[in-house]
Amino acid sequence: MKMADGFTGLSCAAAALFAFLTYRFIFWPAWFSPLARIPNAHWSVPFSRLWILRIRFTHRENKTLFAAHRRHGPIVRVGPSELSIDDVDCVRTVYQGGFEKTSWYSVFDNYGAVCMFSARPSAEHSARKRLISHVYSKSYMQSSPAASAQGHAILSERILPILERSAKDTQLPHGIDIYSVFMAATMDFIAGYLFGLRNGTDFLGDKAYREHFLELYRARQGYGYYDQEMPQFTRFCRKIGIPFCPKWVDAANKELGDWCLRLCDQISAFPDTTNIDPRDEPVVWKSLVGGLRKDETTKGKDSLLYPAVSNFRLSVASELFDHVLAGQETAGLALTYLTWRLSQSLELQEKLRTELLGMTPNLRQRPDGTIDMPDPKKLDSLPLLHAVLTETLRLHAPIPGPQPRQTPEAGCRLGLYHVPGGVRVAALAYTLHRDEAVFPDAEKWDYTRWLPGTGTEDVRKLRNRQFWAFGSGGRMCIGSNFAMNEMKLMMAAIYSNYTSHIVDDEGVANQSDGYTSRPANEQLYLRFEKVV
Numbered sequence: 088m089k090m091a092d093g094f095t096g097l098s099c100a101a102a103a104l105f106a107f108l109t110y111r112f113i114f115w116p117a118w119f120s121p122l123a124r125i126p127n128a129h130w131s132v133p134f135s136r137l138w139i140l141r142i143r144f145t146h147r148e149n150k151t152l153f154a155a156h157r158r159h160g161p162i163v164r165v166g167p168s169e170l171s172i173d174d175v176d177c178v179r180t181v182y183q184g185g186f187e188k189t190s191w192y193s194v195f196d197n198y199g200a201v202c203m204f205s206a207r208p209s210a211e212h213s214a215r216k217r218l219i220s221h222v223y224s225k226s227y228m229q230s231s232p233a234a235s236a237q238g239h240a241i242l243s244e245r246i247l248p249i250l251e252r253s254a255k256d257t258q259l260p261h262g263i264d265i266y267s268v269f270m271a272a273t274m275d276f277i278a279g280y281l282f283g284l285r286n287g288t289d290f291l292g293d294k295a296y297r298e299h300f301l302e303l304y305r306a307r308q309g310y311g312y313y314d315q316e317m318p319q320f321t322r323f324c325r326k327i328g329i330p331f332c333p334k335w336v337d338a339a340n341k342e343l344g345d346w347c348l349r350l351c352d353q354i355s356a357f358p359d360t361t362n363i364d365p366r367d368e369p370v371v372w373k374s375l376v377g378g379l380r381k382d383e384t385t386k387g388k389d390s391l392l393y394p395a396v397s398n399f400r401l402s403v404a405s406e407l408f409d410h411v412l413a414g415q416e417t418a419g420l421a422l423t424y425l426t427w428r429l430s431q432s433l434e435l436q437e438k439l440r441t442e443l444l445g446m447t448p449n450l451r452q453r454p455d456g457t458i459d460m461p462d463p464k465k466l467d468s469l470p471l472l473h474a475v476l477t478e479t480l481r482l483h484a485p486i487p488g489p490q491p492r493q494t495p496e497a498g499c500r501l502g503l504y505h506v507p508g509g510v511r512v513a514a515l516a517y518t519l520h521r522d523e524a525v526f527p528d529a530e531k532w533d534y535t536r537w538l539p540g541t542g543t544e545d546v547r548k549l550r551n552r553q554f555w556a557f558g559s560g561g562r563m564c565i566g567s568n569f570a571m572n573e574m575k576l577m578m579a580a581i582y583s584n585y586t587s588h589i590v591d592d593e594g595v596a597n598q599s600d601g602y603t604s605r606p607a608n609e610q611l612y613l614r615f616e617k618v619v
Contacts, residue, residue: 218378277414
């Protein structure tokens with residue numbers, strides 16, 4: 088009898104446990120959770136992350152989410168506690184509302200130190216941003232002697248001579264790999280602004296090291312997945328000796344990190360950064376270091392930035408490492424796709440050249456190869472140049488992938504739904520830029536969308552609101568003005584003096600699917616001809 092009672096008790100306990108687990112992991116997420124009303128991208132997402140993890144692992148997230156939004160609307164559930172949004176009002180709520188970043192961004196920490204981009208709390212991000220935001224503002228750069236001198240040197244002494252040699256060299260009928268050239272140019276631009284030209288890089292002049300650097304950078308691609316999507320499991324596996332990253336990836340990361348540390352140490356040892364040639368002024372480094380020292384003096388341990396001050400060398404290096412890598416890749420990708428598009432139409436190149444040469448002064452080379460720098464405000468206001476660049480950033484966004492945030496503890500309202508706290512929510516440029524209601528025939532590269540007078544005022548406002556190449560809100564890309572300025576300068580210098588022609592564009596149309604997006608073969612060969 089006692090055995091029977093014991094067996095009955097165990098049976099009841101097992102039944103209760105089964106009922107609880109069934110409710111917790113099946114009925115609750117599928118029918119009773121506040122997220123249950125939101126359309127599912129896949130039948131399994133209320134119960135498991137496996138579907139979205141597989142989509143991310145196989146590099147299909149952007150196109151898959153685009154298809155899901157077309158089927159189910161602007162808010163889609165992609166995991167038990169994950170949402171994808173494709174609506175400008177929801178984007179404003181999340182990104183202008185200051186929703187915190189998630190642990191997904193910890194992979195962007197460098198040297199074990201947080202940088203502005205990876206800082207999770209908004210307050211810490213804001214404190215870091217205040218140290219350097221003014222030197223990235225449009226007004227500062229347009230009046231900066233350093234920015235002008237650095238741009239002039241890179242254009243006249245590095246980029247234009249490369250194009251001139253390629254145009255004259257009969258041994259190069261296949262043209263030059265402009266993807267590699269732009270990756271070098273954008274690195275030299277951003278490193279010059281960070282460290283000054285003397286202490287920066289010369290990737291345009293040192294092709295061998297440039298190609299080595301790009302190989303190191305390529306080695307990293309795809310290996311942040313485990314730390315971003317399964318951080319606890321990944322840390323556990325490392326502890327028991329099962330690393331997910333090959334040793335050669337760790338070696339590449341270390342070499343890149345050591346490279347940036349050397350740049351930082353080099354400028355730190357520079358005897359005087361005040362009375363120097365403007366082209367050698369380390370604009371961002373001075374602002375960052377000066378701001379941290381001031382914060383240390385005025386606030387001490389009470390400062391939000393005290394961890395950065397107490398680990399000064401690595402904190403500075405972490406911040407600048409993030410700027411130099413992001414500043415190179417994103418602008419380099421955009422320039423590659425812009426020249427690819429322009430190279431398909433000599434007529435469009437001629438229209439652009441006419442606009443560029445209408446500036447006084449302009450970037451047309453003199454017979455001795457010298458140039459004058461244009462008025463930055465006039466360059467920025469050229470409508471055709473702005474239109475072709477903006478349309479390229481729309482259709483070929485360098486960072487088209489999701490930008491995760493976390494809903495606040497009290498929850499929020501997104502569209503028709505109340506979303507509880509702690510939910511991962513993300514918008515992505517890939518879907519926002521392909522809304523047919525805003526961008527008709529969205530897969531077509533059509534620069535006329537952005538020309539003045541195209542569409543009604545309401546249409547133009549909506550188009551600008553939907554443009555998300557640099558994100559939005561307080562955590563949008565801090566270098567957006569710098570990137571637009573350097574890209575317009577390079578395009579103006581090139582197309583004021585040359586025409587471009589496609590030699591080999593295999594793989595360019597096949598842009599990769601991921602957080603960042605590159606040409607499949609990471610190369611584009613163009614032939615340049617000097618304009619007479």
